[in-house]
Each structure stands twice: as structure tokens, then as C-alpha cells.
Amino acid sequence: MRQHSPTAARRGAPGKIAGYVVMVLIAALVLVPVAFIVLTSLKERPDIYTQPITWLPESFTAGNYAAVNETVPFNRYVLNSVIITGVLTVVQVSLGTVMAFALVFLDFPGRKLLFLVVIASLMVPNQITVISNYALVSELGWRNTFQGIIIPLAGVAFGTYLMRNHFMSLPHEIVEAARMDGAGPMKLLFRILLPMSWPTVVAFTLITIVTEWNQYLWPFLMADTSAVAPLPVGLTLLQNNEGATNWGPVMAGTVLTMLPILVIFLVLQRQMIKGLTAGAVKG
Template sequence: MNRKRDVSRQIRWGHVFGYVAMVLVVLTIALPLAWVLLTSFKVRGDIYVQPAIWWPRVFEASNYHDATTSVPFWRFFSNSVIVTGVLAVVKFVLGILSAYGLVFLRFPFKRIVFLVIIAALMVPNQITVIVNYSLVAQLGYRNTLLGIIVPLAGVAFGTFLMRNHFLSIPTEIIEAARMDGAGHLRLLWRIVLPVSGPTMVAFGIITVVNEWNEYLWPFLMADDSSVATLPVGLTQLQNNDGLTNWGPVMAATVLAMIPILVVFLILQRHMIKGLTSGAVKG
């Protein structure tokens, strides 16, 4: 009886520590976002006051007007939409097709190809910047959206994620479809993709978020505002000659976060299912 009581007490304390850890993680993530949001409504005097204050004395929406008029914000926004949209589609298609090939096709050196993909995941993008920059410059694609998109079209993570999910599909379903005469295209379209919805959503969300927030490569490729994406263009709001007015900077940051935040909130359940669906085979 005492042993059961001790076990129950340990479980109860484990739940308490789990909730405390969860609250700490949420606060760590939410507090900076709350600071950005509140600062976007502050006047300059409230931003630089000492000690710092969280709540604005007066809510001022002029920061959003300044953020969208002092720089070509909507041009940056449209460039980000184009780059993110094209890369999301390209990576989505390539990731699914390459993962399908690694799982359902037989060809020489398949394991070596997969090891190369794994190795690509271990190489930081910064290492390939010089080589990619030299190649793009020689092709004449600098300061173009094409020069930003093509070098970022690698899809190692998506291939890895989708491959793990495809391996978790019961082999009986695949064999039954093949016995019915299904070719590769029909097998992919009618059998594999319909049972891969959550994983595809997770793949899509991760890809969109990563490309929307990409900074280094667009920064190297963009010489002017015509092709600059949001992360690059918003640096123009900072005043290098004097004190930066952080109000418009924070307002622009909020506007840049809203599209991705809305997408994530709508699809988060599917994303969690997708990331865990390949963990257990069967």
C-alpha cells in the first residue's frame, strides 16, 4: 500500500515538474514576441525610457505607417511571397519524388545516394556560400529572384522526412495496389499521398518557415530593393547614422510574422502528427 502511494506521489510530482518546465518554455518563447508586439505600439520616448517599461503609456499605430512607407515594404513582401512560394513548390515536389524513389524503386547504389542525402543535412549552408556565389555570378543571375531561388532548392531534409514516412506505410497496401496493376504514378497518387497528409503538411510548413526567414543568401544576392526579401529589406529601417527608431522596426517585424504565424496556428496539429508519423513503423 505504501509502495503504491509512493509511486502515485512520484507520478504527481513528475506531472508538476512537467507543467513547470512547459510553462518556462512557453514564457521563454512568448515573452520576446510580446515585447516585439508591445514595442511596435510605443512612441520613441517609451522605447528608450529607463528603466524599460512593458506596457506603452500611449498606444501609437503610426509605427506601422512608418514601417510601410519609409521603405518599399510591400515590394519586399511580394518578393518574399514569390521566393517562398516557388521554393515551397519545388522542394515539395522534389522531396516527395526523391523519397518515393528511395523507398519504392530499385536502382544501383541506392544506399549510397541516401548516405549522400544524409551527409548534405550535416553540411551547414554557410560552407557552400562561396561556391554558390561564384557559380551564380558567372551565370549572370546576381540581383535576380532566380539567383536567390535556384541555390536554395536543395531538398535533403524533405527527402529524409518523407522517406521515413513512406517506410512506415504497411507493405500489404503497396503489394495489394501492385497486384491490381497500379504503376508508379498511380501508386504515388492514389495510395501513398492520401495516407501521407500530416507528413506533407509538416514538410510544407517547415519549408515555408525556413524560406520566409532566409536571410544570408538573399542578402548576398540582392543589390537593391527590387529583389530584396523581407528579412533583408527590413534592415533598411535601421538608421546607421544615429539612433535607430525601433518602433517601425518592431512594427515591420510583426507584419512579417503574421502570415507565417497564421499558417502555423491553422496547421500545427497536422505538423505534430507528421513529425511523429515515421517514428514507429507498422
């Protein structure tokens, strides 16, 4: 058995220290702005505009959180975000999983071409399709409707790519054994493959939830009223409600917007990491 000498361990120490320093710096870049938002949401208005800027207020207040609901219909924006995010998550995860299954386990003409189309769509920025989608949705009379927001965002290129790579990493012996036992495509997918794929499905689901919860540009173009506007659009209206920005309620609304996603991420982070690394550790 090979043993590492103390000299080799000492040589590796600077590299480990440098790695820890980089990790601390990255964590600071992420956490410092979040801490500033949370602290600002608890400040009185005079404390927010002090020069120079102070981190800790003279006294903490929860008044900004009450002002959020008094200024805009915040609960309605939350409900709209839940509807839009929930529908898009179900649609994208379902379609992405089924499409990936078809690309890996079904033999049909044009399969490779279809996969190339999926890859090509990943390289097209969403902003390029905004004008054409806007014209089409307006022609259909879908502005200020949930379907006008949801349907153009229901593409699943990334999810299809992620699930395809995962399915290709699974042991093919299990798939062949299931087929020899008479398992059809649906039984193979739901009874064999998905039980082995929950970490990747959870990762796919979490990525979709975070992405769709934070969608701003397309919902902003589609929603002119609070009836269908999601939270990111609602925060913009909160910011411009009185002509001059009162940053206390804006920061409080931002905290309330981040909180559900943070809770979901903390609950599912292990499954997400496991799912994203499952294909990479296959021997």
C-alpha cells in the same frame, strides 16, 4: 486489470509538477520576447528609450505600422518573400517527395549510395557553400534576380529524409496489393501513397515555408535592390534607413513579418504534429 495505488500516484505527482514547470519556462522563453516586440511596436519613440525600460507605454499608437510603408517599400518586400517562398516550397516539396518515393519503392543501381549522399548533405552547414555558390551565380549574371536567390536554396535533403522515413513506415501490404492490381509508379505515388501521407506532407510544407520565409544570408548577398529583396533583408534596410535605428518601425515590421507565418502555423499545427509523429507511433 492492474490498478495504481494512491501511493504510486503521489510519487508520480512531483514529476508531473516538474514537467509543467519546465513547460511554463520554455513557453515564457518563447512568448516574452514576442510580447516585448509587439508592445514596443505600439510605443511612441520617447517611450521606447525610457530608462529603465518599461513594458507598457503611456499611450498606444499605430503610427509605427504606418511608418513602415513610408520608410521602405514594405509591400514590395512582402511580394518578393511570397514569390521566393512559394516557388521554393513547391519545388522542394515536389522534389523531396519524388526523391523519397524513388529511394523507397524503385530499385535502381546506386540507390543506397544516393541515400548516403542525401544524409551527408544534411551534415554540411549551408555557410560552407556560400562562397562557391556566390561565385557561380555571379558568373552566370544572376545577381539581383529571383533565380539567383531561388536555385541555390532549392536543395531538398531534409525533406527527402523526412518523406523517406514516412514512406518506409507505411504498410507494405497496401503497396504490394496496388502493384498486383497493375498500379505503375505514378499511380502508386499519387493515388495510393500521397492520400495516406497528407499529415507528413503538410509538416514538410510548413517547415519549408517557415525556413524559406526567414532566409536572410543568401538573399542578402544576392539582392542589392528592393526589386527582389525579401522581408528579412527589407527589415535590415528599415533599421539602417536613417543612420540611427528607430526601433518602433523596426518592431512593427517584425510583427508584420511574423504574422503570416503565425497564422499558417496555427491553421496547420495539428497536421504538422501528426505528420512528424506518424512514423514514431508505428507498431
